[in-house]
Amino acid sequence: MTLLTIEHLNKTYADGTEALRDVSVRAADGEILAILGGSGCGKTTLLRLVAGLDEASGGVISVGGERMTGTHRTISAVFQEPRLLPWLNVEQNIGFGGQHLSAEERSGRTAALLDRVGLAGYGKRWPKDLSGGQQQRVAIARALIGHPGILLLDEPFSALDPFTRGSLHELLLALWQEMKPTVLMVTHDVDEAVFLADRIVVMQPRPGRVHETITMNLPRPRDRISPVFDTVKRRIMHAIDRSLGEHGRIGLRQAAGELSPWW
Amino acid sequence: MGGAARPWLTGLIVPVLLGVAWEAGVRFGLIPGRLMPPPSALWHSAVAMTHAGELQTHVAATLWRVLTGFGIGAATGTVLGTLTGASERARLLLDPTIQGVRAIPSLAWVPLFILWLGIFETSKLALVALGVFFPVYLGVLSSIQDVDRKLVEVGRVFGLTSFGIVRRITMPAIMPVWIAALRSGLGLGFMFVIAAELMGASEGLGFLLLDGQQMGRADSILVAMVTFALLGKLADGMIVGLSRPLLRWQDTVRARL
Incomplete structure (x- = not known):
């Protein structure tokens, strides 16, 4: 029912800025999908298009097989600021x-x-x-x-201190397990993505495109300080490093898969 | 401290001191009492005018003019401000004209209003309404344009219609500015009612001013002025009091005082 399909999505703003190019993403019913990437990779743009707050320049967004135009009752959102x-x-x-x-x-x-x-x-x-x-x-x-069938999260925890953030991650997971909405979450926090997501889509910038999709094979509840958590995190960091290309390197010195943590 | 328990008492210190000094100045012959009747003389005049029923008539006439004119001006200002604030087309069409008219000093309308609407009530109400209209219109227009886009988006995400967004987001968001605009509109309303009454009236506090000047009665003039001050403060206090429950949510320095 609440399968979310995004196909060949493009967004170019009126000033000519190409924010998204040919983005295709699928979120299964009840899945937590994290969109991860640095600034300028179009992740917030993508979320705004799914929310119906902006109009795509091309491509299709459909919910449960139904093509979307504008806002939709089954789609709900939590923004970066509480916006109460x-x-x-x-x-x-x-x-x-x-x-x-x-x-x-x-x-x-x-x-x-x-x-x-x-x-x-x-x-x-x-x-x-x-x-x-x-x-x-x-x-x-x-x-x-x-x-809601689909819950959109636009970096909702980024402005909070690490302890508050951690407790809100737990709260979100508990509520998700009760209600099982499909969650599309935008974040630049690797730890957050690994802790919450079933799959992680790493985006690359200028213009925003899908670089790599990684499936998390970590069982829940996840332990942030377990070695396996670190290993997965490292894998994601390397994917991000690759996605940024020559000019955006983020200081990784070891190849993915080696055990001693660099952080 | 007493000042903390009854803050309004602090506001009375300066007028009371001035009154005492004035009274003493007249008693000791330092100030000419005929031109500057002391508070005790003003009190006697006010009591006498009240007994004769004169003061009430003037107050009622002025209040009626201010409140009716205020009602008309505030309502039109709010409606037109909402229209031009919410619709770009309406703004492009109407705002330049309204701003152009605003550039004319409002008192310049007096001769035309008298010519068009006669010397009696209608022209006076029109002048008061005109004075109230502009601050309310400008306040509503600019505050609608300043409504936080992010909150409007919340309304859209949660399925509000355009009308729902106006009713549930725009209107509460502009409430603080709207109330401030009404207050400054009311202040201008009192200013313009004097102008209206000075230009020809048989009753009203403005008439009392003019009459006092012509009869050489400084006490009537001062009684009228003090009454204006009291009425203005009272009316403003009413707006503040009525609006307070609507603004309790505000996170401002004023709200914490």
């Missing part, structure tokens, strides 16, 4: 994600989600009174209240 509506309290912000729900259903799910994201008792507070991590929890609840 400052004039709505926490409860109302979460409810905002469930426009199509009945009032009763909305308030029931809001209460359940508040509890689920660890903010029970915070429902009547204003966004300004929450920490960055708490705001992002509200944003996640808002994105999930409508039980």
Whole structure:
């Protein structure tokens, strides 16, 4: 149902900048797909096209076999910044994600989600009174209240400290296991991608293209400090290093596969 | 400190001191009481005018003009500001004309309004409405253009229609600026009502000013001025009080004071 297919997607902006060239990506139902790459590789552009916030110059995006134009009820998003509506309290912000729900259903799910994201008792507070991590929890609840088929994540944890980020990764995984949306996640954090994703698409910049797709064979729950986690991370780092070409080298000295960690 | 418990008392210190100094100045013959009647004399005049029913009539007439003119000006300013703010086509079509009209000093309209609308109420309301219109229009127009694109995108992602975005994102987002614009509009409304009443009226605080000048009664002039100050502060306070629950979400220095 919520299979996401992106075929031969192109995006050239009005000023002539070619952001994406012939990008084809498929996310299976309930899969977490991470789009990884440095800045300028078009990953946010790709996400905005899938969200229906921008229009592609060419190519097709389809959801469950249905071709997409504009925004879609089954697609929901968490952005880099929480983007809570400052004039709505926490409860109302979460409810905002469930426009199509009945009032009763909305308030029931809001209460359940508040509890689920660890903010029970915070429902009547204003966004300004929450920490960055708490705001992002509200944003996640808002994105999930409508039980979306596809959840888009645009580097939602990049502005948080490492500890908050880690706990939000766990929260996201738990919620994903309950609801099983297909997740398309954009990130520049290799650790995050390896911890969360089923598959990682490494993009290369100028213009943004798919460089390599890597399947994670790590069972969940994953351990960030296990040697195998490091090995996978290293493999991804090398893929990124290759994707950047001569001028974008990121300082790798050892070949992929050697055991002693360079970090 | 008492100042912390009742902050508004702090605001009374300067006027009370000035009043006492003024009163003393007149009593000791340092200030001519005929031209600058002291607070006690003003109080007596105000009480006498109230007993005669005179002051109430003037206040009612002025208030009616300000509030009606304010209503008309604020409503048109809001509607046109929303239209030009939300639609580029409407902005290209209407804004240059409106800005052009704004460049005419509003008082320059007085002769034309009298010629067109007569010397009675309509021309006065038109002048007040015109004064209120511009700050409200400009405030609404610019604040709509300043609405955070990122929040509009949230509305789009979660399936709001264009109308839904205006109602649930744009309107609450512009609320703080809109209220500030209404306040400055109201201030201008009080300014223009005097101009309107000075140009010919048989009642109203502006008339009281003119009458005081012609009769050589500085006390009526000062009573009218003090009443203006009180009414203006009261009306502004009402806007602030009514809008406070709508702006509680703001994360500003003012909100934390």
